[in-house]
Structures are given as C-alpha cells and as structure tokens.
Amino acid sequence: MDGLLGYCRQGFEPELAAELGERAAAAGFAAHARTERGSGHVLLVCDAGDGDALERALPLTRLIFARQKLRLLGALSGLDPRDRIGPILAHLHGHSSFGTVWVEHPDTDTHKPLAGLARALGNALRPALRRAGLLTPTERPDLPRLHVCLLAGDHLLLAQSTPDDSAPWPQGVPRLKLHADAPSRSALKLEEALLVLLHPDERRQRLRAGMRAADLGAAPGGWTWVLTRHGLHVTAIDNGPLRPHVLATGQVEHLRTDGFTWQPPQPLDWLVCDMVEQPRRVTERMATWLREGWCRQALFNLKLPMKKRWQETVLCLDLLRAQAGRPLTVRARQLYHDREEITVLAWPG
Secondary structure (H helix, E strand, O other): OEEEEEEOOOOOHHHHHHHHHHHHHHOOOOEEEEOOOOOOEEEEEEOOOOHHHHHHHOOHHHOOOOOEEEEEEEEEEOOEOOEOHHHHHHHHOOOOOEOEEEEEOOOOOOOHHHHHHHHHHHHHHHHHHHHOOOEOOOOOOOOOEEEEEEEEOOEEEEEEEOHHHOOOOHHHOOOOOOOOOOOOOHHHHHHHHHHHHOOHHHHHHHOOOOOEEEEEOOOOOHHHHHHHHOOOEEEEEOOOOOOHHHHOOOOEEEEOOOOOOOOOOOOEEEEEEOOOOOHHHHHHHHHHHHHHOOEEEEEEEEEOOOOOHHHHHHHHHHHHHHHHOOOEEEEEEOOOOOOOEEEEEEEEO
C-alpha cells in the first residue's frame, strides 16, 4: 500500500477524502481515498512508487481538513497482542533511522481507549527500534519521524513525516490551555489560528505590539482579548456587551454597530471576524475589506453547512479571491478548536 495518511476531526472524513482526492487528481495522480465516517483518518492510496511524489504535491500547508499529513509506509493487521513489535521491526527492516517515534491513535471517541496501549507500546518500541538501528540514540527533530497509528489492538498503520511538512504535535493537535481571564473558549480558536497559520518568523513580523485591529462580532470579547495580549489596539464591533476586564485594558474601543456595514476611518493592520453568519456573506465582506485596503491581513471563520461542506469551502475561497480583485495569499484550516467551521487567513500578495 502506497500513499498518504491524514488525520482529521471526527465526522469530517468525507470532506478530507474529497479534498485529498481532488487535489491529487489536479496534480496528475491516480489516487483514491479510503475512509469510514467517524474514524478520524483518511488513507489516500496511489500507484506503487508514486507516494513520495504525491507527498510533495500535497503539502500540509495547502490542506484544509487535515490536522496531520503523513507518508504511509504500511498497514499491519491481525497482530498477536503478545508481540506487536516484531512485525513492526520486520516491516521497517532496511529503512533509514528515524529521529523520533510517536505511537498515537486517531482523535475519536472510539479510539480514545487505545491511549494506554499507545503509551505502553511506545515505551517498549523505542529501545527495540534503537537496537535495530531504526531510531537514533537520542531524539533528532531534524530527521523524519516515525508514526505508529493504532486503529485497534491488532491493527495499526505505519507512517512517517518530515519536520518541514507536518504538524509538530501528536495527532496534529496543539493542546492549548484556556487562560483563566479568557472571556470565552473562542479565544482558543484565535490562539490556535495564529500558531498554525503563521510561521514563527511571520508571527514576529505580522503581529507586533502597537498594531491596530478590528474585531467584527467581538462580544463577549474572546478574540479581542487575545489581540490585546499581543499588544494590539482593537476596535471591537458588536451590539452585544464585552467583558468588563477586556475594556479595562485601555487598548479597546467598543462600538455598538453592525459588523457588516462598519468600515474603519483609516487602514488597519488586522481584521478578525468570528460572526455566526452565512459563510458566503462573511466571505464577501472579507473580500471587500481586502479589496478596499481597509486591512493588511484578515483572519476569519466560515461556519459551514451540514452538507456539501467541501464544496462550500471551495466556493467561498474562490469567491474570496475573485472579489478581492487582487492576488491573495490564502491559508485555511479546520482547527482543533473549530467545530463546524474553518479558519481562513488572507493578505494581499
């Protein structure tokens, strides 16, 4: 079996499968997706020998519904619970050394009981891999990482990832802790978006103290609060109230008006938006901001419909580019802290 393994949010397997299949076809590969709803993962199977090229053609940064993208090495089923390590070593025989190994499972209710087995197998597997010359004596984050994905006690997938084309967290999930002062859990969405959608150098350049931002649909102030913690001055647009401690920062101006009609008196560095509204309407408003030059960059959520979510995603992103009237850099991802939505970051250029 040759191809890719992708992790996703439980229930969004059809969306990831459609995305992987369409992107592979557009890149000229004969590949097909295999998945089951609720499984938290998708296999993209290609012709033997095409896996490396397929991996290069579908970088993680371009995928929307994948939390993690891995190069598939093989599948092992019918394993004897008394010896899972032997078949793993046999399958990897002759492979170059990995820098580290993660034993994990898809992030689903069905697979969570495998967490204890994953820890135990990982503890036993590491020394065995080192004795076989398949794992470096100490961790080497610059080398490919081995992933052992448990699907059941007797069934697992073997895959690998490279540091520059994979999420740096097990299961592709950054485990963020909600700050005690956060006005709402939505603050975690913005914190994760800034972590996932911007590279470290970009965060230092594009998110600096003293910048000015607008937050459309700000109440109760979760996203505004995150921006103030980065030192930004924020105009919070919402007819609803903000938490008093958000206003007490002295960095926030609260305007009780409609986020779909308000426009800034002068260009801003950031626009953020988490309004509960039809995704196309939000997209059109974001395109207006970018077209008119009202912001240097926009970060917003699109609430997806219950059906045809991949198709709606493609339509909205195409609409954004078309109505912005200028070339855009666009990054989008369904984040761990998102639910029935995706988060989009866009700027001109």
